[in-house]
Amino acid sequence: xxxxxxxxxxxxxxxxxxxxxxxxxxxxxxxxxxxxxxxxxxxxxxxxxxxxxxxxxxxxxxxxxxxxxxxxxxxxxxxxxxxxxxxxxxxxxxxxxxxxxxxxxxxxxxxxxxxxxxxxxxxxxxxxxxxxxxxxxxxxxxxxxxxxxxxxxxxxxxxxxxxxxxxxxxxxxxxxxxxxxxxxxxxxxxxxxxxxxxxxxxxxxxxxxxxxxxxxxxxxxxxxxxxxxxxxxxxxxxxxxxxxxxxxxxxxxxxxxxxxxxxxxxxxxxxxx
Amino acid sequence: xxxxxxxxxxxxxxxxxxxxxxxxxxxxxxxxxxxxxxxxxxxxxxxxxxxxxxxxxxxxxxxxxxxxxxxxxxxxxxxxxxxxxxxxxxxxxxxxxxxxxxxxxxxxxxxxxxxxxxxxxxxxxxxxxxxxxxxxxxxxxxxxxxxxxxxxxxxxxxxxxxxxxxxxxxxxxxxxxxxxxxxxxxxxxxxxxxxxxxxxxxxxxxxxxxxxxxxxxxxxxxxxxxxxxxxxxxxxxxxxxxxxxxxxxxxxxxxxxxxxxxxxxxxxxxxxxxxxxxxxxxxxxxxxxxxxxxxxxxxxxxxxxxxxxxxxxxxxxxxxxxxxxxxxxxxxxxxxxxxxxxxxxxxxxxxxxxxxxxxxxxxxxxxxxxxxxxxxxxxxxxxxxxx
Numbered sequence: 001x002x003x004x005x006x007x008x009x010x011x012x013x014x015x016x017x018x019x020x021x022x023x024x025x026x027x028x029x030x031x032x033x034x035x036x037x038x039x040x041x042x043x044x045x046x047x048x049x050x051x052x053x054x055x056x057x058x059x060x061x062x063x064x065x066x067x068x069x070x071x072x073x074x075x076x077x078x079x080x081x082x083x084x085x086x087x088x089x090x091x092x093x094x095x096x097x098x099x100x101x102x103x104x105x106x107x108x109x110x111x112x113x114x115x116x117x118x119x120x121x122x123x124x125x126x127x128x129x130x131x132x133x134x135x136x137x138x139x140x141x142x143x144x145x146x147x148x149x150x151x152x153x154x155x156x157x158x159x160x161x162x163x164x165x166x167x168x169x170x171x172x173x174x175x176x177x178x179x180x181x182x183x184x185x186x187x188x189x190x191x192x193x194x195x196x197x198x199x200x201x202x203x204x205x206x207x208x209x210x211x212x213x214x215x216x217x218x219x220x221x222x223x224x225x226x227x228x229x230x231x232x233x234x235x236x237x238x239x240x241x242x243x244x245x246x247x248x249x250x251x252x253x254x255x256x257x258x259x260x261x262x263x264x265x266x267x268x269x270x271x272x273x
Numbered sequence: 274x275x276x277x278x279x280x281x282x283x284x285x286x287x288x289x290x291x292x293x294x295x296x297x298x299x300x301x302x303x304x305x306x307x308x309x310x311x312x313x314x315x316x317x318x319x320x321x322x323x324x325x326x327x328x329x330x331x332x333x334x335x336x337x338x339x340x341x342x343x344x345x346x347x348x349x350x351x352x353x354x355x356x357x358x359x360x361x362x363x364x365x366x367x368x369x370x371x372x373x374x375x376x377x378x379x380x381x382x383x384x385x386x387x388x389x390x391x392x393x394x395x396x397x398x399x400x401x402x403x404x405x406x407x408x409x410x411x412x413x414x415x416x417x418x419x420x421x422x423x424x425x426x427x428x429x430x431x432x433x434x435x436x437x438x439x440x441x442x443x444x445x446x447x448x449x450x451x452x453x454x455x456x457x458x459x460x461x462x463x464x465x466x467x468x469x470x471x472x473x474x475x476x477x478x479x480x481x482x483x484x485x486x487x488x489x490x491x492x493x494x495x496x497x498x499x500x501x502x503x504x505x506x507x508x509x510x511x512x513x514x515x516x517x518x519x520x521x522x523x524x525x526x527x528x529x530x531x532x533x534x535x536x537x538x539x540x541x542x543x544x545x546x547x548x549x550x551x552x553x554x555x556x557x558x559x560x561x562x563x564x565x566x567x568x569x570x571x572x573x574x575x576x577x578x579x580x581x582x583x584x585x586x587x588x589x590x591x592x593x594x595x596x597x598x599x600x601x602x603x604x605x606x607x608x609x610x611x612x613x614x615x616x617x618x619x620x621x622x623x624x625x626x627x628x629x630x631x632x633x634x635x636x637x638x639x640x641x642x643x644x645x646x647x648x649x650x651x652x653x654x655x656x657x658x659x660x
Contacts, residue, residue, distance in 0.1 A: 067624070068623065068624030069584035069585060069621060069623075069624070070623065070624065085492075089492075089531055090423075090427050091427075092538060092539050092581045093531050093532075093538070093539035093540055093541035093579050093580070093581050093587070094531055094532075094533045094538065094539025094540075094581065095492050095493065095531060095533070172323070172324070172327070241539070242533040242538070242539055243533055245536050246536075
């Protein structure tokens with residue numbers, strides 16, 4: 001039993017790592033990064049002794065950080081995968097907890113000079129898998145389509161692949177850009193371009209109407225997203241290892257409060273409450 | 274200043290403009306063509322590079338290295354001879370390559386230790402309709418939790434339980450298997466040589482074993498039921514081992530529960546029961562077959578609790594029991610059952626580096642002379658790096 005002494009000594013040496021307040025880390029979805037930063041600023045104003053660090057990198061990056069223990073909260077614009085849940089369970093002996101904190105309409109943007117006003121989901125799929133390569137095939141000018149997409153660590157990339165492309169691969173010609181802001185910037189400069197991202201980011205570009213189940217084209221605005229008329233809407237999530245506790249719980253509670261949900265609307269997304 | 278001076282100054286001032294006016298006008302259209310050409314060439318190279326990189330992303334490498342120091346007490350009478358170590362060694366050095374072409378996959382895993390390099394895994398996988406997957410080659414045994422589910426890099430107590438290390442020794446075998454999953458229900462079963470891969474074992478007979486596991490995963494609780502039906506054929510009598518067919522069967526039940534009760538972190542409770550006949554090992558010679566305890570009924574189980582402490586630490590405790598011959602009672606000659614209490618603490622330095630300390634206390638709970646606790650405890654330190 002004396003051999004257990006080194007084991008106990010090692011455990012005691014680790015004790016400082018278990019104690020002590022540190023900044024709350026929030027990492028992940030680029031779709032949510034501006035929203036999360038606004039929440040963080042407002043929450044820190046109410047709680048001056050608390051610190052929140054918000055970074056992007058994509059939903060996949062955030063969930064990977066949750067698995068590695070390098071973030072407290074993972075922002076994600078897609079649902080966590082079964083394999084990721086299993087990895088968190090194996091590593092931390094606990095299941096991840098999912099909290100929907102906002103809703104987002106995934107918008108498809110074109111240049112403001114593009115005469116195309118609306119597309120069906122089938123047409124969007126045909127464009128992004130490379131079956132349609134000229135704007136004239138969808139009612140536009142005779143010009144080649146320039147595709148902009150996101151990196152595969154992006155939840156928006158995954159959402160579009162699953163919901164629009166039916167899990168088919170993106171066209172090889174699609175240019176990969178790091179973040180929705182970069183996509184918007186590229187489309188704003190390229191008259192033949194098309195890109196996608198959170199509706200809140202659409203500045204200087206034209207959002208396309210997408211034809212819903214009623215056969216009508218709908219913009220990704222609050223009314224259409226809430227009613228479900230806009231077919232490409234999704235919840236935005238925060239994930240924690242196990243039930244949210246301590247500062248993580250307090251922060252998420254703030255995000256879901258009336259004040260926090262008002263921030264959602266200000267940023268351009270849609271509240272869940 | 275007179276007119277002549279003014280004229281001179283003016284001439285000097287206008288001279289550069291005059292010189293420039295005499296140069297030929299720049300061919301701006303040509304410059305644009307040149308730049309456009311360079312941009313097109315760069316775009317072409319980029320497209321080629323993207324195609325190459327896209328192909329490379331289908332090939333993924335992963336692996337881990339476990340460096341250890343074990344200080345094992347030595348006793349004349351050992352309950353666990355595998356703990357009779359003193360010094361530094363590489364327990365596992367794994368390199369795994371997976372090529373994922375969508376519907377098809379190729380997997381190779383090597384293990385490099387001080388004893389040499391061996392093949393752990395090597396199989397081809399094909400996705401079929403109806404959520405089915407076909408695998409053929411050297412595959413993980415689809416049995417139990419410690420072998421069928423958990424990687425050697427993520428074991429709560431660094432090593433598998435005693436009964437698993439005997440009845441499922443080597444953790445892999447050669448064969449073909451079909452896997453299926455839908456929602457919480459999953460199943461995997463296959464036809465295997467049945468001899469495992471210990472010592473490069475080949476199939477010594479023309480009989481094949483059927484091995485499989487069914488699991489139900491409710492998230493918080495996961496339950497698995499495993500079965501193994503097979504036969505070891507001994508062609509020649511060797512010493513006490515007579516020629517004939519011997520049962521090589523197993524039945525296993527495993528359960529894992531994940532509880533989010535304590536603010537410090539999650540609590541996992543895991544247990545597994547396994548009974549069977551004929552252990553796995555070398556089958557190259559008749560002498561090897563004698564060591565396999567052919568047809569002898571054995572049984573074992575373990576129960577463990579693992580507690581996460583914050584983001585970087587975890588502790589675990591396990592008791593595992595293994596009876597090498599359930600036909601013999603305590604006090605009978607040849608009777609041997611071992612109970613091992615193991616305690617571990619793990620610390621993660623980020624996502625890729627983990628330090629562990631393990632203390633194991635084996636006791637003989639059944640034997641010719643009853644209960645014994647010889648001085649054969651072992652203390653192990655491990656540093657594991659993974660990528």
